[in-house]
Amino acid sequence: MMDLQDKYGRDFKTLRVSLVSTCNLGCVYCTMGTEEEIVVDKKPQVAASVFLDHIAKLHTQLGLETIRFTGGEPLLYRELPAVIEGVKAMGIEDIKMTSNAFLLDRMAPALKEAGLQYINVSLDAMDDDSFFAMTRRKQLQRTLKGIETALACGLEIKINAVMMKGRNHNQVLPLLDFAFKHNIKIRFLEVMAMGHLFGHADEYKLSQEEILAIIATKYSFTKLERKTSSTANYWQTDNGYVFGIIANDTEPFCSDCNRLRLDAKGNIYGCLSTNEAIALSGNETEGELQQKLRMAMAQKQDVQFKGSEMSMLRIGG
Numbered sequence: 001m002m003d004l005q006d007k008y009g010r011d012f013k014t015l016r017v018s019l020v021s022t023c024n025l026g027c028v029y030c031t032m033g034t035e036e037e038i039v040v041d042k043k044p045q046v047a048a049s050v051f052l053d054h055i056a057k058l059h060t061q062l063g064l065e066t067i068r069f070t071g072g073e074p075l076l077y078r079e080l081p082a083v084i085e086g087v088k089a090m091g092i093e094d095i096k097m098t099s100n101a102f103l104l105d106r107m108a109p110a111l112k113e114a115g116l117q118y119i120n121v122s123l124d125a126m127d128d129d130s131f132f133a134m135t136r137r138k139q140l141q142r143t144l145k146g147i148e149t150a151l152a153c154g155l156e157i158k159i160n161a162v163m164m165k166g167r168n169h170n171q172v173l174p175l176l177d178f179a180f181k182h183n184i185k186i187r188f189l190e191v192m193a194m195g196h197l198f199g200h201a202d203e204y205k206l207s208q209e210e211i212l213a214i215i216a217t218k219y220s221f222t223k224l225e226r227k228t229s230s231t232a233n234y235w236q237t238d239n240g241y242v243f244g245i246i247a248n249d250t251e252p253f254c255s256d257c258n259r260l261r262l263d264a265k266g267n268i269y270g271c272l273s274t275n276e277a278i279a280l281s282g283n284e285t286e287g288e289l290q291q292k293l294r295m296a297m298a299q300k301q302d303v304q305f306k307g308s309e310m311s312m313l314r315i316g317g
């Protein structure tokens with residue numbers, strides 16, 4: 001195994017795999033909503049064997065501990081159970097997914113059976129109008145049903161909610177109450193300057209401080225100690241519930257980031273702040289692969305995410 005660490009002692013133990021680069025929702029932080037991006041994926045998909053080959057080679061070099069499947073929308077990837085089974089067979093400990101849960105109701109049992117353990121569900125609103133303002137789909141109930149079925153299957157769920165002024169800023173407390181009621185951990189995200197928001201995300205940003213001020217109108221809470229490489233800060237309310245905030249901008253967490261990304265074209269990226277794809281052919285010698293991993297390592301930011309013109313739709317959240 002390769003001793004790949006930068007001057008801050010950062011390594012890559014988590015791989016995020018973007019299985020498809022299209023989605024069935026049109027979330028306003030990802031996309032302007034062109035049809036090419038948000039129709040159900042009709043393009044040929046990359047075979048599970050290709051993803052598994054890349055993942056196995058990266059695992060040999062890095063000793064991966066966590067794989068997170070993402071997209072686009074990973075539930076649109078037809079061979080998802082097979083790819084999960086393949087990763088499980090490699091002995092990688094944690095198998096996770098980030099999904100909008102739109103198709104989760106019917107897929108949760110097969111995914112659990114294949115070896116999936118954790119799902120981060122993106123849910124940005126608890127009322128139909130705000131859900132539409134964020135996703136451009138009227139499908140809140142379907143998302144909630146997906147969450148319910150996944151919980152019943154024994155999958156562990158967290159909710160991720162991107163907060164945007166003028167879109168869903170009034171949804172902090174409804175989302176928090178829903179999560180507390182169902183005993184689900186929730187994290188609120190500051191919106192990031194990616195894709196079409198590059199250069200003007202601040203117009204929409206609800207900061208960590210502003211989110212905490214809203215929560216403080218209803219709950220008292222204390223901050224918990226942050227775990228190494230965690231993307232979120234966590235707080236516990238006086239009545240025992242935990243919530244988090246992913247403060248990309250106001251309390252950045254790049255300094256102990258341990259993430260590497262693989263997209264659906266076989267490119268790796270060491271950081272969300274870059275557009276520079278490092279293409280894997282699958283035929284690299286060990287030395288060539290190590291060289292590419294060093295290039296990815298060099299993309300990492302020291303302290304703070306700088307923004308990028310590439311949408312997360314392409315590279316995965």
Ligand code: SAM
Nearest residue numbers: 029071072073098099100122191192194312317
């Ligand atoms: N389709 C899946 C989903 O909705 O969870 C997975 C991919 S989507 C890109 C994953 C998540 O990335 C989004 O739900 C959102 O939480 C996050 N995301 C995307 N663009 C973002 C942005 N500009 N700022 C903050 N978070 C963003």
